[in-house]
Amino acid sequence: MTTEANDNDPRVSDAYREIxxxxxxxxxxxxxxxxxxxxxxxxxxxxxxxxRPLAWAATIALSFALVLEITQVDEIAHIGDVAxxxxxxxxxxRAEESPPPADAGDALGxxxxxxxxxxxxxxxxxxxxxxxxxxxxPAQRERAAAAxxxxxxxxxxxxxxxxxxxxxxxDNSCDADARASSETWFExxxxxxxxxxxxxxxxxxxxxxxEFPDFREPPGNP
Amino acid sequence: xxxxxxxxxxxxxxxxxxxALAYAPAMVHEPxxxxxxxxxxxxxxxxxxxxxxxxxxxxxxxxxRLCGHRDAAEDIFQEVWGKIVxxxxxxxxxxxxxxxxxxxxxxxxIDHVRxxxxxxxNTTLEPELHGDPxxxxxxxxxxxxxxxxxxxxxxxxxxxxxxxxxxxEEGGLSMDQIASVTGCNRxxxxxxxxxxxNKLRSAIDEPAESS
Numbered sequence: 420m421t422t423e424a425n426d427n428d429p430r431v432s433d434a435y436r437e438i439x440x441x442x443x444x445x446x447x448x449x450x451x452x453x454x455x456x457x458x459x460x461x462x463x464x465x466x467x468x469x470x471r472p473l474a475w476a477a478t479i480a481l482s483f484a485l486v487l488e489i490t491q492v493d494e495i496a497h498i499g500d501v502a503x504x505x506x507x508x509x510x511x512x513r514a515e516e517s518p519p520p521a522d523a524g525d526a527l528g529x530x531x532x533x534x535x536x537x538x539x540x541x542x543x544x545x546x547x548x549x550x551x552x553x554x555x556x557p558a559q560r561e562r563a564a565a566a567x568x569x570x571x572x573x574x575x576x577x578x579x580x581x582x583x584x585x586x587x588x589x590d591n592s593c594d595a596d597a598r599a600s601s602e603t604w605f606e607x608x609x610x611x612x613x614x615x616x617x618x619x620x621x622x623x624x625x626x627x628x629x630e631f632p633d634f635r636e637p638p639g640n641p
Numbered sequence: 642x643x644x645x646x647x648x649x650x651x652x653x654x655x656x657x658x659x660x661a662l663a664y665a666p667a668m669v670h671e672p673x674x675x676x677x678x679x680x681x682x683x684x685x686x687x688x689x690x691x692x693x694x695x696x697x698x699x700x701x702x703x704x705x706r707l708c709g710h711r712d713a714a715e716d717i718f719q720e721v722w723g724k725i726v727x728x729x730x731x732x733x734x735x736x737x738x739x740x741x742x743x744x745x746x747x748x749x750x751i752d753h754v755r756x757x758x759x760x761x762x763n764t765t766l767e768p769e770l771h772g773d774p775x776x777x778x779x780x781x782x783x784x785x786x787x788x789x790x791x792x793x794x795x796x797x798x799x800x801x802x803x804x805x806x807x808x809x810e811e812g813g814l815s816m817d818q819i820a821s822v823t824g825c826n827r828x829x830x831x832x833x834x835x836x837x838x839n840k841l842r843s844a845i846d847e848p849a850e851s852s
Contacts, residue, residue, distance in 0.1 A: 431841045435795075435810055438788045443701045447715055448693075451722045455689045458726045459681065 593623050601631040671695075674738030682729045689729075693722065696739070699811040700746055706807055707750050709796060717753050721746045736821075743812045744822045747804065787845060794844030798837055805830055806837035 593607035604627045611620035627634060672680075672691070680688035700721065705714040724745050732741075795803060801823070808819045820830040 428838055428842055430845060431838050432810065434787065434791050434841070434845055437784075438792055439702050439706075439811070441698070441702050441705055443697045443718065444715065447718065448697065451697075451719060451726075452686075452690060452693065454723060455681070455693070455726045456686045458729075459684050459686050459689070 592619065598626075598630070601627060601634040604631075605634070605636070675734035678729065678732050678738055679734065682732060689726070692738075696742055699813075700742065703743070703807045703811040704746060704750060706795060707800075707804060708753065713753060713757070717746070717749050720749050720753075724749070737818065739812055739814065740818045740821055743808055743814060743818075747808075747822050790844045791841060794841050798840060802833045802837040802840070805833035806841070809834050 593604060593611075597603050597607035604623070608620050608623045608627060611617075611623060624636075672688075674692060674695070677688040677692040681692065701714065701718050704717050704721070705711065708714055708717065721742075725742065728745075795806075798806065804823060805819050808814045808822055812818075812822075814822065816827050816831045816834070819834070820827045823830060825833075
């Protein structure tokens with residue numbers, strides 16, 4: 420043998436080799452090989468009986484889930500284009516339950532309505548796949564149309580305070596100081612005309628003439 | 642010559658890879674033990690057959706000389722291979738397969754000793770007395786006596802020394818591997834082998850005293 424211990428004395432190794440000739444009995448070999456074969460069969464045979472069907476079932480289930488997922492994603496992506504009768508009907512019912520606020524200029528009421536509509540839109544998005552599968556009856560169609568009409572009659576969405584303030588800044592009418600005398604009023608009208616706001620200028624001129632019937636436009640003005 | 646012919650035949654058949662044959666020409670590409678075990682792990686029974694035929698005789702002789710009883714050796718041998726078969730699913734080629742195999746055999750022998758306390762000093766092995774046809778009667782007798790003395794010296798070695806010597810001779814294990822199998826450090830393993838060799842050499846060189 421070639422180990423570091425007995426390299427120095429091969430005689431011992433050789434002498435041992437001369438006496439060590441025993442071989443395993445053939446019966447023992449057969450027994451062990453049979454045991455190994457049986458064990459391999461048992462280990463690889465049993466799982467194979469259910470591995471394959473399980474693998475097929477898992478593949479089919481995963482494929483189905485994937486297709487379903489893709490379909491849902493497509494439907495959600497096109498939810499803006501697809502009308503959802505059930506969701507519209509819900510919206511109509513909600514609208515009936517909560518009539519528009521008495522004061523159309525009430526910004527809070529408008530905001531609440533807007534909020535409600537937004538919630539309904541979100542719900543419509545999440546309900547879309549289910550709704551798409553529901554068959555639409557004529558009655559439902561009528562209810563949906565009624566709901567849409569109701570929507571149209573609802574007050575405009577509330578403007579924000581900033582928008583109102585901005586609008587006020589852009590108010591083109593002449594103020595009380597300008598309307599104090601016919602001359603100053605007309606100067607204001609002229610300024611509006613110069614600014615290109617002819618419509619406002621005409622309205623102010625009419626008001627001026629109504630207030631001061633004796634007023635005559637200076638010559639050279641259109 | 643007959644022995645050489647037998648060895649060459651065994652190598653040609655791919656059934657024997659003992660380190661003593663390392664100088665033999667690499668005529669047949671033999672798969673690695675770990676690779677065979679992994680193939681068996683995947684259900685390839687023929688891989689196990691190759692592995693078994695490669696190691697069966699050295700491991701049998703190791704157990705036979707370790708416990709000194711053929712019946713006991715066969716029982717332990719069967720137990721060892723049963724454990725190898727059962728361990729195939731959890732087998733990882735982290736260490737050399739030979740080390741793994743001999744560690745299993747060593748542990749099985751230790752278990753056997755614990756179960757049967759009577760094994761010590763009660764050996765039934767008898768040396769095979771056969772000589773070459775061309776030898777004179779005197780030479781044959783002398784060789785037979787030498788074998789007998791060696792066998793006797795081997796059987797009278799302390800268990801640890803005999804174990805270490807047999808792991809070295811039959812398994813071809815290095816000192817580190819012997820230390821790993823027997824659960825001692827490298828220096829201890831080395832000294833055990835050295836003591837064993839010294840005693841066996843004395844038995845060969847001084848026939849009068851030994852016998």
